[in-house]
Amino acid sequence: MPAKEYYEIYDSHAHYDDSAFDSDRARLLEETLPINGVRCVINMGTRIRSCASSLGLAGCNPYFFAGVGIHPSEIDEDLPENWLDCLRAWLAEKEAVCVGEIGLDYHWKDNAPRERQMEVFAAQLALANELGYPVCVHDREAHADVLALLREYKPQGVVHCFSGNLEMAREILSLGMYIGIGGAVTFKNARKLLDVAREIPLDRLLLETDAPYMTPEPYRGQRNDSTNIPLAAEKIALLQGISTREVIEASNANIRRLFRLDGLLHAPSDLDPVIY
Ligand SMILES: [Zn+2]
Numbered sequence: 345m346p347a348k349e350y351y352e353i354y355d356s357h358a359h360y361d362d363s364a365f366d367s368d369r370a371r372l373l374e375e376t377l378p379i380n381g382v383r384c385v386i387n388m389g390t391r392i393r394s395c396a397s398s399l400g401l402a403g404c405n406p407y408f409f410a411g412v413g414i415h416p417s418e419i420d421e422d423l424p425e426n427w428l429d430c431l432r433a434w435l436a437e438k439e440a441v442c443v444g445e446i447g448l449d450y451h452w453k454d455n456a457p458r459e460r461q462m463e464v465f466a467a468q469l470a471l472a473n474e475l476g477y478p479v480c481v482h483d484r485e486a487h488a489d490v491l492a493l494l495r496e497y498k499p500q501g502v503v504h505c506f507s508g509n510l511e512m513a514r515e516i517l518s519l520g521m522y523i524g525i526g527g528a529v530t531f532k533n534a535r536k537l538l539d540v541a542r543e544i545p546l547d548r549l550l551l552e553t554d555a556p557y558m559t560p561e562p563y564r565g566q567r568n569d570s571t572n573i574p575l576a577a578e579k580i581a582l583l584q585g586i587s588t589r590e591v592i593e594a595s596n597a598n599i600r601r602l603f604r605l606d607g608l609l610h611a612p613s614d615l616d617p618v619i620y
Contacts, residue, residue, distance in 0.1 A: 351577075351589065354384040354596040355570035356603075357445070357480060357504050357524055357552035360408075361387065361397035364556035364567050372569065373405050380571040383407055384599060384609060388445040388480055390415035392427060395434055402439035406610045409603060410437070411444035411480050419456040419464050428467055435475055441603040442501065443472040444480025448493075451484045462489060469497040478602050480504050480524075487512055494519055502550050502602065505558065506540060513540045517548055522602055526552040527560035527568060529579045542583040546594035550602070551577055 365372060377385070387402065388411040389395030398410035412434045414427060424430070434440055446468040448461050455461065472479045479501035483490040487508050494503075494516070503516050504524035513523055528534055529541050551573050559568035560575040577591040584591070600606055 349574070349588070351381050351574055351592050352596060353380070353382045353570055353573045353592070354551070354599045355382065355553050355555070355573055356386050356502065356550040356595070356599050357411075357526070358385050358387055358555040358570060359390070359394070359557075360385070360401055360555065361394050362556050373401070373408070377570055378407070382570045382573075384596070384605065385409070385570055386411055386441060386444075386480075386599070386603060389413055390445055391418035391422070392424065392430060395431070399434060399437055399439055408439070409441040409605065409608070410434075410439050411442045412440050413442075413444045413446040413468055413480070414464055415445050415482060416447055416449040416461045416465065417452060417455050419460060428471065431468070431471060432475070435471075435477060438608075440477075441605070441608075442478045442480050443468050444501075445482050445504065446479060447482035447484075448486035448490050449482060449484040450486045450489075458486075458489070461486075462493065466493055466497070469493060469499050472499050472501070473497060478502070483507065491515060494521070500602070504550075504552055505554055506537065508540075509536045510539045510543060513544065517545070522548050522550050522598060524550045524552045525580065526554050526576050527558040527564070527572065529576050530560040531564065532561070538583060541580045544580075546584075546586075546591065547598060549580070549591070549595050550598055551592065551595040 386409050387398040389398045395412040402408040402410040479499045481503045502522040502524045506523045529537050553568050555568040578588045581588045581591045
């Protein structure tokens with residue numbers, strides 16, 4: 345069997361604070377991921393508690409960075425009145441690199457009403473612009489309203505786990521934003537996403553896992569983690585007729601640029617796991 349190709353892996357979107365990682369989080373983050381080439385993870389917050397967890401993970405793992413934001417599915421009675429002040433304070437931490445994960449989700453019937461979701465999303469877009477941070481946008485079955493707010497606020501950032509059509513992708517690109525693509529590009533029912541992945545300029549692509557969710561084929565159904573990034577890259581490379589390495593290296597450069605990681609990333613030797 346040929347030796348497994350070695351890549352330096354950057355994951356622009358993951359949730360390692362999720363309870364799916366409770367049983368083996370320390371071993372995974374301190375050993376398995378670094379040993380397999382994972383050099384950078386942006387861990388996205390979704391609610392007040394997970395923003396604190398994201399910052400905590402970034403504080404003790406030198407290759408981790410935090411997004412802080414309120415996800416549209418987490419807008420409920422637990423959201424404290426001073427939530428925006430919490431985000432503002434956390435964004436001052438050196439490990440915080442973006443406002444995310446924020447956006448609109450019209451899929452789940454028990455999510456907050458659309459008007460409330462738009463209000464919370466807009467407030468976070470305004471905060472990101474005010475403080476000069478990029479955003480990480482979640483858009484599920486809410487394309488028109490997401491686009492309307494992105495047109496209005498013109499943030500820097502990425503529409504993650506992109507699920508729109510080619511026309512929407514072109515508009516996101518014309519707004520100067522990036523497009524996040526992960527495991528879904530390997531799914532057998534991927535159709536619109538294949539058109540987007542074929543056409544996306546390499547300098548606007550961010551690879552992501554959304555771990556523990558969105559596990560690529562052939563592991564769909566299992567828990568996802570950042571070591572699966574090359575599977576999505578391989579599919580995009582095939583569609584564009586280039587090498588997997590080109591796709592991964594372009595995405596890594598884009599992640600460094602968008603989240604302004606130069607100077608924050610540690611040299612690989614600093615990351616060698618310490619085995620006691
Ligand atoms: Zn996510």
